[in-house]
Amino acid sequence: MAVGDNGNNNRHEPSLAVHVEDLTVSYREKPVLWDIDLDVPPGVLAAIVGPNGAGKSTLIKTILGLVRPSAGHVYIHGRPYRQVRHRVGYVPQRTSVDWDFPTTAIDVVTMGLYGHLGWIRRPGRKEYEAAREALRSVSMEEYADRQISQLSGGQQQRVFLARALVQDADVYFLDEPLAGVDAVTERAIMRILRDLRSRGKTVIAVHHDLQTVRTYFDWLLILNVRTVAQGTVDEVYTARNLRAAYGGNVPLLEVAGEH
């Protein structure tokens, strides 16, 4: 299918926040994502779950152009991703950077504005104010001038979240935002994500804890190299789907219902 090739200005499924067609990714001739179709409606808080090696992070990275797919297309609000980068925010896994890097929390947050600034221009007062505001919204304002190496894991995660917030995007992708944070931080992060949703943004997070899927999210993609199921949590979070993705050992089978 060459849908993306023939009309860069033709809007494609504009009613969907994220529309992925036939996405296939392989590392060294072995497919890690196979024929993924994904339709995420706008204004949902979506989780991507699946066992280890299911390709959850790879899916996000491919959508964001960080991994080159063997085939497939990605549309954000009806346009190819490359045309609408500025409408997309990204929170990578916390462990993807060196936190001993010589910089401060507010400095990391201003990096979210480098795309808006364009070449050569330096962040000025306006940018630092926006960054401070974003830090305030994740309750980290008092740590603005702290070295990032002195922050706890949960605080580092919130700095990354603030860097995405300052991007003022429409669609947010988060890679394991709740990994290795304490319960208080987890609740704080979920409050921020719900707040984004209530402002009409679309939030898509790789999530590892099946226990909290129902409480935290309203839309779900179950992934295991292929799409196992996608849709609202109520439709999709079923024993049959989870067993299909994880194999026999799903601790939540009873909770998940008898389908």
Added chain:
Amino acid sequence: MDLAQFLSDFTVQNVLAGAILLGVSSGTLGVFAVLRGQSLLGDALSHATLPGVALGFLLTGTRNLGAITAGALVSGSLAALFVLLLVRNTRLKNDAALGSALSIFFALGVILLTYVQQSGASSQAGLDSFLFGQAAAILRSDLPLLAGLTVLLLALVLLLWKEFKLITFDPQFARTLGLPVATLETLLTMAIALAIVIGLQLVGVVLMSAMLVAPAVAARQWSRRMEGMAVSSALFGATAGVIGSLISAAGRGLSTGPLIVLTATALVIVSLLFAPERGIVWAWLRAARQGREFRRRRLLETMFGLAVDHEDPGYRIEEGMLRAAQGRGVRGDLRELERAGLVEEARHMPEEGNHWRLTGAGFESARAHVEGGGQGEEPA
């Protein structure tokens, strides 16, 4: 020769200027190499400049800095390209690819060098000084080129500071912002190669990578932000260059490159040991103080426990018992607690050795700590 006379010497001035340019450029670019974990890249690039140096000489027939610099830059870039191709198209890891590039290009360079030397013109050429650097080799006519290259590098870093910083800290995020990360990385690698070329005459290909790494590592110890790190690194680089080349130029004929590198290493050692916050010595002192405090607190708690067990706040305890509880000598700690008014020596049965007991203040302090620590030990 006194200092003023020494500094007014024409050769010495040239050396000083060259050393400052070398230190500033390699110090600044070294920050990127170190923070990106690319110290080995600097080593490979600097060794890989040698064939270019020799070819530059062979083609022009003179020791012309322009030709030699261009040659060095070309062969350094070819090595970088070679590494990139190896990593992309084979299963070799980055360090193996860098190691291969380093040895292949350096071997080629040494062969070309010996060829030049046998061809006769070598005595004037002094090309072997490019191996370990030679202060006296810098000519006044070389300085404009070196200064121009340094200014070019600094301008590049200043203009693209925010982009270079972002691709150093979080290249994936940079790509999602639409930055051409691969192009910027190539530019940065070229800039590192250029910084190496600037220092070749003074420090030589073998040790030049140390001038990328050492000032940056030292600067990291003193800096909270990358901006400050770059400035300190440039200053450290210039300082090492000046001190090392002055010692060398002072006339004993000692090799310039190694002296500069040793000076930079001294800066690194001092920084690793004594920099505030990150210095090892302060960490040791903090740990030792915490250890002492913990030991004394535990001693006090042991005495408190015994006093409670014997239902006597002033219960006299034999020192040997405390020694057994702590697993080490306790006299020093007891004396320290005595000075703080928390314990006192108690004469009991002199033939059985020293005895100690808690003072009223010591008992209260231990009780507050035990109860505050939530150990649930109610005094009887």
